Amino acid sequence: MDEFIGAWTARHGATRDRLLPLLHAMQEEVGYIDDAWVPVIAKALNLSRADVHGVVTFYHDFRRVAPGRHVVKLCRAESCQARGGAGIEAAAAKLLGVAMGETRADGQVALEPVYCLGLCAIGPNALVDGRPVARIDAATLERIALEVAA
Amino acid sequence: MSRVFISRDMASVALGADDVARAFAQAGCEVVRTGARGLFSIEPLVEVETQAGRIGFGPVGPGDVAAVLDGTHAARLGEVEALPFFAGQQRFTFARCGVIDPLSLDDYAATGGWQGLDAARAQAAQQVVDTVKASGLRGRGGAGFPTGIKWQTVLDASAGDKYIVCNADEGDSGTFADRMLMEGDPYCLIEGMAIAAHAVGAGHGYIYIRSEYPFAIATMRAAIAASAHIVAPFTLEVREGAGAYVCGEETALLDSIEGKRGQVRAKPPLPALQGLFGRPTVINNVLSLAAVPFILAHGAEAYAAVGFGRSRGTMPVQLAGNVRHGGLYEVGFGITLGELVNAIGGGTASRRPVRAVQVGGPLGAYFPPSMFHLPFDYEAFAAAGGLIGHAGITVFDDSVDMAHMARFAMEFCAAESCGKCTPCRIGSTRGVEVMDRIIGARGTLKPVRPEPVEGRLFSSQEKGGASTGSARTGEGYLDRALYSRAPDRIDVSIEAQTALLRDLADTMKYGSLCALGGFTPYPVLSALDYFPEDFGAPAPLKEAAA
Ligand SMILES: Cc1cc2nc3c(=O)[nH]c(=O)nc-3n(C[C@H](O)[C@H](O)[C@H](O)COP(=O)(O)O)c2cc1C
Ligand code: SF4
Ligand code: FES
Numbered sequence: 001m002d003e004f005i006g007a008w009t010a011r012h013g014a015t016r017d018r019l020l021p022l023l024h025a026m027q028e029e030v031g032y033i034d035d036a037w038v039p040v041i042a043k044a045l046n047l048s049r050a051d052v053h054g055v056v057t058f059y060h061d062f063r064r065v066a067p068g069r070h071v072v073k074l075c076r077a078e079s080c081q082a083r084g085g086a087g088i089e090a091a092a093a094k095l096l097g098v099a100m101g102e103t104r105a106d107g108q109v110a111l112e113p114v115y116c117l118g119l120c121a122i123g124p125n126a127l128v129d130g131r132p133v134a135r136i137d138a139a140t141l142e143r144i145a146l147e148v149a150a
Numbered sequence: 151m152s153r154v155f156i157s158r159d160m161a162s163v164a165l166g167a168d169d170v171a172r173a174f175a176q177a178g179c180e181v182v183r184t185g186a187r188g189l190f191s192i193e194p195l196v197e198v199e200t201q202a203g204r205i206g207f208g209p210v211g212p213g214d215v216a217a218v219l220d221g222t223h224a225a226r227l228g229e230v231e232a233l234p235f236f237a238g239q240q241r242f243t244f245a246r247c248g249v250i251d252p253l254s255l256d257d258y259a260a261t262g263g264w265q266g267l268d269a270a271r272a273q274a275a276q277q278v279v280d281t282v283k284a285s286g287l288r289g290r291g292g293a294g295f296p297t298g299i300k301w302q303t304v305l306d307a308s309a310g311d312k313y314i315v316c317n318a319d320e321g322d323s324g325t326f327a328d329r330m331l332m333e334g335d336p337y338c339l340i341e342g343m344a345i346a347a348h349a350v351g352a353g354h355g356y357i358y359i360r361s362e363y364p365f366a367i368a369t370m371r372a373a374i375a376a377s378a379h380i381v382a383p384f385t386l387e388v389r390e391g392a393g394a395y396v397c398g399e400e401t402a403l404l405d406s407i408e409g410k411r412g413q414v415r416a417k418p419p420l421p422a423l424q425g426l427f428g429r430p431t432v433i434n435n436v437l438s439l440a441a442v443p444f445i446l447a448h449g450a451e452a453y454a455a456v457g458f459g460r461s462r463g464t465m466p467v468q469l470a471g472n473v474r475h476g477g478l479y480e481v482g483f484g485i486t487l488g489e490l491v492n493a494i495g496g497g498t499a500s501r502r503p504v505r506a507v508q509v510g511g512p513l514g515a516y517f518p519p520s521m522f523h524l525p526f527d528y529e530a531f532a533a534a535g536g537l538i539g540h541a542g543i544t545v546f547d548d549s550v551d552m553a554h555m556a557r558f559a560m561e562f563c564a565a566e567s568c569g570k571c572t573p574c575r576i577g578s579t580r581g582v583e584v585m586d587r588i589i590g591a592r593g594t595l596k597p598v599r600p601e602p603v604e605g606r607l608f609s610s611q612e613k614g615g616a617s618t619g620s621a622r623t624g625e626g627y628l629d630r631a632l633y634s635r636a637p638d639r640i641d642v643s644i645e646a647q648t649a650l651l652r653d654l655a656d657t658m659k660y661g662s663l664c665a666l667g668g669f670t671p672y673p674v675l676s677a678l679d680y681f682p683e684d685f686g687a688p689a690p691l692k693e694a695a696a
Contacts, residue, residue, distance in 0.1 A: 017427075019409035024361075024390055045409075058411040059392035061361055077323030078508055078558070079544045082471030083499070115395060115562065117362050118326035119161045120544065121190045121469060121476020130364065132164035 001037050004029060009044050019045055019055055023062055032063040068103040068110030070148035072096065073127040076113045079120035088124045088136050095145045109148040152179045152219055153199040157248065159186035159333050160365040161326070166211065167194040173212035177219070185334015187248035188478035189235045197230060206230040235475055235494065240456060242444045242464045243437060244327075244480050247334035253372055255380075258337045264380065266443030270345045278349040279305055282442060284450035286462030291317055291398075291435030292510070292539045292665070294461075294528040297442075300432060303422035304350040307430035314346045314355035315407070315426060315433040318370075319391055319398035321360060322511025324470040324542030327478055328436035331466075332359070332366040335440075336373035342439035344381040345446055346432050353384065356426070358403050360391040395512075395566040399664050400433045402568060413568045414664045435540070437466060458484030461527045469495045471508075471544035481526075488522025491545055502547040506681070508555075510539025512562050513669035515676035516555065535676060537669070552681035553592070557585035559673040563666060573658045574667025581658075581674070584651050587642045592686025644686045651678065 008025055012018055022041065026033055033056050042049045056062045074092055075085065093099055096109050103110040119125045122134040128144055136144075156162070156171045174196065175181045187195060195208035196218055206227040207218045217223035227233060230248075241247075250257035258264070270278045283298030304312060316339065320328040332339060343355045357374075359367050367390055374386045389407050391397050397406045401415035404426050425431025441463065445453045454462045461483035467490060469476045474496035491497070491507055498504055506516045515536030517524070524530055531538050546555075560581030567575045641647075655671035662668040678685055 016409040017407060020389070020392060020406065024392070054411050055409070059394050061391075061393035077562075078512060078555070079324045079471040079542075081555075081558070082544055082546045082550065114362060114393075115566075116321060116323040116325075117160075118320060118329040119164055120324045120326055120471065120542070121473060122161060122165060122193075123471075125164065127362075132160050134161065134164035 001026070001030070001034075002040055005037070005040055005044050014045050016045060016047060019047070019052070020059075023056065023059075027062060031067050032065055035064060065103075066107075068098075068107055070109045070129055071112060071127075072109060072129075072144060072148065073112045073114040073117075074100070075115070075117050075119075075123060075125045076100075077116040077120075079116070080123035080125055083123040085124040088141070091138065092126075092141055092144075095141050096148065153182065154179050154218075155182045155184050155197040155199070155204060157186045157193065157195060157334075158183035158252075158365075159248075159330060160363070161190055161330075162186050162193045162195070163365070165190070165193045165209070169212045170194045170196060170210060170214075173215050177215045179215075179219070182251050184250060185247045185252050186330055186478075187230055187236070188244065188330065189233070189475060190477050191475050192225075192227060192230075192233075195227075195230070203229055206233075235477070235479070238494070239480050240464050240482055241480050242453065243338070243440050244331065244335070244466060244478065245444075246338065247330060247478075250335070252334050252336055252369060253376060255337070255376060258335075262447060263337055263443075264341060266446035267341050267344050267348075267381070269446045270348050275305055275349050275351060278345065278446065281450045282349070282445060285441075285445045285453040286450075286457065286460070287438065287441055287445065287453065288461065288528065289435055290437035290441070290465070290540065291400075292537070294538070297434060297438050300422055300434070301346065301349050303420065304352075304430045304432050307423055309351070311354075311427075311429045312350055312352040313426045313429055313431045314343050314350070314352045315400075315404065315431055316343055316355065316357040316436055316439055317398060317400060317403060317433055318357055318359040318363075318366070318436050319395075319403060320363070320436070320540065321395040321398045322513075322540050322542050324508065324511060324544035325468050325540045326470070327466040327468050327541070329363050329366050330478055331436055331440050332357075332363070333369050336369050337377055338443055339370075339436055339440045340373060340377050340381060340386065342442040343386065344384050345442050346434070346439060347381075347384040350430070350432055352432065355384065355386045356389050356407055357386065358389045358391060358397070358407060360397075361393055362391075394568075395562075396568040396664075396666055399568075399666065402664075403433070404431065411568070413570050414666075416663065437540075456482030458482070458525055458527045459529055461529070465526060465538070465541050467526065468540075468542045469545070470542055472498045472500055472547050473543075473545040474499045474501075483527050484525050486522060487517065487524045487526065487543070488519070490526070490543060491522065495543075495545065498545060498547040500547050500549075502549065504545055505548040505550055506546045506552065506555075506677075508544040508546070508673060509542070510537040511542055512559060513537070513665055513672060514539050514542075515672045516552065516680060517676065518680045521680075536672065552677040552684040553585065553589050553686075556674045556677040556685075557582060557589065559670055559677075560585055563670040567666060568664075571661070571663045571667060573661035574663075574670070577654055577658045577661075577667065578670060581651070581654055581670075584647050584654065587640070587647045588644055588651070588685055591642055591644050591647065592684075648678070648685060648687065 042052045098104040124136045192208035197204040197206045279301045287297045288294040394412045397412040402412040406412040466480040563578035659671045
């Protein structure tokens with residue numbers, strides 16, 4: 001990771017305002033921000049470790065442990081609830097064998113909450129490995145479960 | 151070879167538009183990917199170019215290519231603009247969305263693009279600001295502050311570096327207009343920002359887009375690169391959010407761009423004077439900035455001519471949730487809530503009666519159909535104890551449990567609180583507990599111990615600090631209800647808990663630094679006042695104070 005951070009800051013700059021873009025780039029690269037990398041980031045951007053830790057933990061997007069091989073981000077916000085989102089959430093947890101906000105023990109799939117995807121007229125909605133899926137019903141859930149089993 | 155138009159908007163893609171586009175391409179058609187028209191019950195929508203104009207078919211699937219091309223498909227809609235959902239709209243801001251190829255500079259220029267910027271650059275900065283003031287444009291991000299006055303402050307601020315920041319954090323459930331515009335007509339936003347830069351003397355701009363909008367981020371980045379030579383010397387960049395709702399609050403957003411935790415700043419100083427990196431900064435919502443090219447191109451009067459009271463121009467209203475014809479409906483202010491929900495939205499998708507609508511996202515009030523006479527107007531909604539916000543309307547049918555929705559409002563506030571002030575950080579968590587007790591007690595009508603709430607929802611507490619743990623003793627309902635230290639001594643009766651809820655809402659409303667803590671009481675109290683039966687109360691409850 002030291003190399004990645006060095007190359008990234010050489011290319012994009014090492015000012016404080018580069019912190020979020022760097023964290024996004026790291027997460028894109030390896031899927032999460034390991035606590036062990038916090039001092040390296042801090043040094044590269046000339047910040048305190050506490051500062052970097054504070055930012056990593058503030059934002060819901062940044063993970064501190066490796067995610068599941070597949071990530072299902074299911075919308076929990078009001079407009080999806082109005083279309084039966086709560087029932088779909090319960091069914092998804094059961095079908096995927098993982099509680100909301102958790103990664104399954106075998107590391108195959110994570111079910112994460114998201115608060116609105118901007119698809120609010122066609123819910124319940126999810127991002128399955130980044131791909132938007134709308135009007136989720138029992139049949140859609142079956143397809144998602146098959147997809148993330150691979 | 152036929153030319154067909156198919157949306158590449160995230161919503162259309164979620165409904166299968168990519169597969170449909172592939173099928174038409176394989177059949178030898180020239181496929182133009184556009185933004186979304188804005189009516190999702192007809193997506194995936196295919197428009198075929200004919201002698202008689204663009205003929206729409208929708209919804210269609212990948213297997214429908216032949217029937218669409220020979221015109222026999224049952225879902226033939228005719229000209230999309232002539233459909234009732236579109237015929238009544240006044241598309242000032244969304245005129246091109248769904249019509250053109252979003253990234254084609256030729257399409258943009260051919261449909262009146264850059265006329266506003268050309269007009270602005272031919273004028274002095276003050277003249278541009280005066281035009282925006284005269285248009286009556288108010289901020290579309292929620293607060294409705296006059297855009298021209300904000301720009302004037304930045305123009306008058308000392309010289310040196312100034313910034314234009316576009317707030318594209320659009321976190322409110324029930325809203326998607328910012329997303330649709332960025333995906334469907336990105337140059338319109340860029341033009342609006344370039345006009346703002348000229349008006350206040352700014353050299354650089356940021357578009358802060360939430361990470362939940364990957365399509366919008368990609369489209370805006372491509373559009374910025376393609377149009378750099380046109381807006382130069384003004385430069386632009388996209389910054390990606392990281393899943394924090396509170397970063398939509400303007401000062402938290404600025405801190406986030408600066409690389410910090412997205413915590414709300416106390417005002418003053420105003421961002422207009424000391425904003426990004428301490429410099430004078432215009433921060434506006436996507437829709438505010440995207441309204442500006444029309445105003446400069448067609449004149450302030452043309453914009454101000456439509457509207458209602460002090461709400462001038464058009465509002466891109468978003469119909470969402472359990473609604474039959476959900477989508478984007480841009481129209482002049484003044485249309486009533488009932489017209490929007492029933493006449494245009496067609497009632498619920500589930501065909502059951504409408505029970506409640508939430509207007510303005512998670513901080514907006516819930517209204518019953520008895521309030522459907524309300525005209526869409528900032529002042530009218532404020533007077534009714536609600537807000538327009540970013541103009542999202544979420545429709546619920548009669549299966550909704552309003553106590554659950556009130557609980558969710560508190561839960562959401564607890565999850566998203568930035569942690570800076572106590573009424574919001576702690577109050578929201580206590581609010582979830584109170585709602586749990588009400589929900590527990592209303593079923594059995596005898597005391598039930600609350601279930602603990604698990605998971606991420608309490609992360610704000612980890613962030614912010616420990617639980618309150620008051621050790622006071624006494625006679626009042628507050629003392630009896632406080633259970634942090636003495637769970638066995640709580641009065642969990644509905645009356646006591648409802649009184650506590652009102653008291654808590656009061657504290658949050660008047661004691662919070664920003665509208666996240668300050669407005670969460672709107673959905674909670676409106677649910678309680680309009681739907682008391684869901685809270686186990688036969689009749690509306692009186693105020694807590696004796
Ligand atoms: C918790 C919270 C969230 C907000 N979210 C947004 C948002 O997502 N988009 C937005 O434009 N304004 C949002 N606002 C309002 C902004 O603080 C600010 O008023 C707006 O960006 C100003 O732009 P305007 O004058 O063009 O509306 C939010 C405010 C609060 C308190
Ligand atoms: S009200 Fe909540 S979100 Fe707003 S400043 Fe206070 S703690 Fe932060
Ligand atoms: S509420 Fe689920 S996508 Fe907006």
